[in-house]
Amino acid sequence: ENNAADSKNLRVKxxxxxxxxxxxxxxxxxFVRGQFDPTSKVTVGASFLSQTIALQDSTTxxxxxxxxxxxxxxxxxxxxxxxxxAVAVIVYDITSSDSFAxxxxxxxxxxxxxxxxxxxxxxxNKADLLEKRKVxxxxxxxxxxxxxxxxxxxxxKTADNINELFEEIAKRLPRPTS
Ligand code: GDP
Ligand code: MG
Numbered sequence: 001e002n003n004a005a006d007s008k009n010l011r012v013k014x015x016x017x018x019x020x021x022x023x024x025x026x027x028x029x030x031f032v033r034g035q036f037d038p039t040s041k042v043t044v045g046a047s048f049l050s051q052t053i054a055l056q057d058s059t060t061x062x063x064x065x066x067x068x069x070x071x072x073x074x075x076x077x078x079x080x081x082x083x084x085x086a087v088a089v090i091v092y093d094i095t096s097s098d099s100f101a102x103x104x105x106x107x108x109x110x111x112x113x114x115x116x117x118x119x120x121x122x123x124x125n126k127a128d129l130l131e132k133r134k135v136x137x138x139x140x141x142x143x144x145x146x147x148x149x150x151x152x153x154x155x156x157k158t159a160d161n162i163n164e165l166f167e168e169i170a171k172r173l174p175r176p177t178s
Pocket of ligand 1: 018019020021022023024025026027037038039125126127128129154155156157158
């Protein structure tokens with residue numbers, strides 16, 4: 001169910017969770033369209049976007065990305081959104097301790113109610129705002145390690161580590177045995 005299609009062409013549902021304003025929509029737009037629009041306040045365009053990447057072993061991975069239209073504000077709606085997701089990307093803003101606390105809430109929620117084999121990635125976004133940093137790299141790293149998650153800091157603004165985020169997720173997907 002999670003990895004539809006054949007062993008060379010994987011298709012995965014990926015959801016993004018995290019506080020409003022941490023940059024979830026900007027990460028998706030940077031990855032899918034290569035754009036960053038600093039003026040866009042609301043979730044831009046479709047709430048569903050897809051992007052395919054090729055790995056070195058010639059496997060292709062089609063990410064079906066679900067970006068919330070603000071449902072992150074309503075915890076009760078979240079299960080509808082992450083149901084069946086193979087991957088959950090939990091995003092915080094490195095300049096906001098509150099958003100880091102909220103990310104930890106989402107990790108616990110996904111561990112309790114997500115698919116048992118879900119891949120969780122922890123992302124510290126807005127890494128370009130170094131002078132405003134409130135959450136250290138070490139805090140992110142340690143929390144992710146404790147919870148068996150992949151961790152990376154990104155900037156949707158500068159594009160730093162955005163492709164790397166999705167490539168690392170792709171490498172961690174279980175491959176169907178043939
Ligand atoms: P969402 O509510 O999590 O989807 O957050 P958005 O993607 O709408 O982004 C919220 C705000 O943060 C917008 O004003 C973006 O321009 C800004 N933003 C998003 N990513 C970055 C980033 O990597 N660096 C900086 N400096 N600003 C960002
Ligand atoms: Mg958004």
